[in-house]
Amino acid sequence: MTARSGRHFLQIPGPTNVPDRVLQAIARPTIDHRGPDFAEFTFDLTTRLKPVFGTRESIVAYPSSGTGAWEAALVNTLSPGDRVLAFETGHFASLWRDMAERLGLTVDFVPGDWRHGADPAILAEKLAADTAYEIAAVMVVHNETSTGVTSRIPEIRAAIDEARHPALLLVDTISSLGSIDYRHDEWGVDVTVGCSQKGLMLPPGLGFNAISEKALVAATRSRLPKSYWDWTPMLDNNERGFYPYTPATNLLYGLREALLMLEEEGLANVFARHRRHAAATRAAVHGWGLEVLCVDAREYSGSLTAVLLDEQYDADKVRRIILERYDMSLGTGLGRLAGRVFRIGHLGDFNDLMLAGTLSGVQMGLELAGVTVDPAGLQAALAVLRAD
Ligand SMILES: *Cc1c(COP(=O)(O)O)cnc(C)c1O
Numbered sequence: 001m002t003a004r005s006g007r008h009f010l011q012i013p014g015p016t017n018v019p020d021r022v023l024q025a026i027a028r029p030t031i032d033h034r035g036p037d038f039a040e041f042t043f044d045l046t047t048r049l050k051p052v053f054g055t056r057e058s059i060v061a062y063p064s065s066g067t068g069a070w071e072a073a074l075v076n077t078l079s080p081g082d083r084v085l086a087f088e089t090g091h092f093a094s095l096w097r098d099m100a101e102r103l104g105l106t107v108d109f110v111p112g113d114w115r116h117g118a119d120p121a122i123l124a125e126k127l128a129a130d131t132a133y134e135i136a137a138v139m140v141v142h143n144e145t146s147t148g149v150t151s152r153i154p155e156i157r158a159a160i161d162e163a164r165h166p167a168l169l170l171v172d173t174i175s176s177l178g179s180i181d182y183r184h185d186e187w188g189v190d191v192t193v194g195c196s197q198k199g200l201m202l203p204p205g206l207g208f209n210a211i212s213e214k215a216l217v218a219a220t221r222s223r224l225p226k227s228y229w230d231w232t233p234m235l236d237n238n239e240r241g242f243y244p245y246t247p248a249t250n251l252l253y254g255l256r257e258a259l260l261m262l263e264e265e266g267l268a269n270v271f272a273r274h275r276r277h278a279a280a281t282r283a284a285v286h287g288w289g290l291e292v293l294c295v296d297a298r299e300y301s302g303s304l305t306a307v308l309l310d311e312q313y314d315a316d317k318v319r320r321i322i323l324e325r326y327d328m329s330l331g332t333g334l335g336r337l338a339g340r341v342f343r344i345g346h347l348g349d350f351n352d353l354m355l356a357g358t359l360s361g362v363q364m365g366l367e368l369a370g371v372t373v374d375p376a377g378l379q380a381a382l383a384v385l386r387a388d
């Protein structure tokens with residue numbers, strides 16, 4: 001490996017750059033997770049975490065990746081053979097579908113072109129046709145990290161309400177939590193799935209479920225096998241400030257620091273910053289003469305942008321050149337988008353000049369890879385950053 005100076009640019013859409021404050025908080029000595037100090041710490045942490053989910057309801061935190069929190073959402077609310085409805089918005093939605101099938105659920109997977117979010121009109125049709133109320137849950141990925149498309153959860157909720165359908169609404173907010181506006185309570189979400197390493201600016205290792213009252217009732221009837229993921233012992237212990245097994249103590253220290261940072265900036269400002277960086281990134285992409293994968297302006301992601309290249313180019317070659325020359329990691333094309341797109345993560349601990357540096361590296365890398373781009377793209381992005 002060649003010696004590198006300066007900081008690596010980690011511009012994948014998660015894990016994201018971990019701020020020094022968070023790293024320092026994680027470096028504190030580990031304490032007794034069954035002692036009185038820990039209980040105090042847990043209560044404070046839970047209070048600070050709730051606004052990020054937009055909830056006053058229960059939140060549980062697992063020592064896990066996001067995938068674990070996906071499983072927790074399913075096994076706590078559903079029973080073998082239950083029908084669930086999901087939308088093929090991209091790679092992550094497909095993985096969650098696969099998991100549901102492996103767990104013994106019957107998934108009605110609405111096909112998609114990986115350039116749009118979940119369609120509220122199709123949901124309305126599916127629910128209207130389900131007069132026997134067989135659909136037990138609707139699963140939606142809020143921000144599809146493989147495509148940079150954000151589904152319109154309030155419209156999904158409205159479709160369920162208009163159909164007066166009792167299905168639970170399960171939402172993956174893994175790459176939107178702490179970077180794109182999200183409201184568990186107001187949007188009537190039953191289980192929100194989150195994790196630590198994206199908008200929350202932490203290393204990987206914490207998975208979350210925010211749980212509605214309705215989901216808690218569903219949990220009492222759910223018959224899918226569960227042990228590690230079981231909400232009941234988790235919620236019982238949390239009530240006293242503890243966990244049924246060893247929590248990721250030091251990551252929780254980091255979480256507290258990250259939550260303080262979000263409080264200091266103000267969540268509304270955090271979301272506005274992400275929207276602005278996303279707008280500047282799209283200005284660059286369009287200015288270069290390239291295509292943003294997301295085609296509906298209502299669904300542009302605030303946390304990442306997937307750039308679609310012409311078939312003659314290899315997006316992974318562009319990424320490789322950028323990594324070798326400029327020490328910057330970009331997201332690869334996942335699943336059916338392999339080689340066709342690269343993804344620019346602009347979420348988490350990020351500012352204007354980090355974005356300017358990122359887009360400079362992307363422009364130079366595209367040029368080095370022989371992709372025809374108009375260098376006015378970078379100027380267009382800087383103009384957005386200068387304007388407000
Ligand atoms: C990253 C991601 C996941 C998977 O999370 P892991 O921590 O890798 O298990 C799931 N859904 C979305 C939308 C993601 O961005």
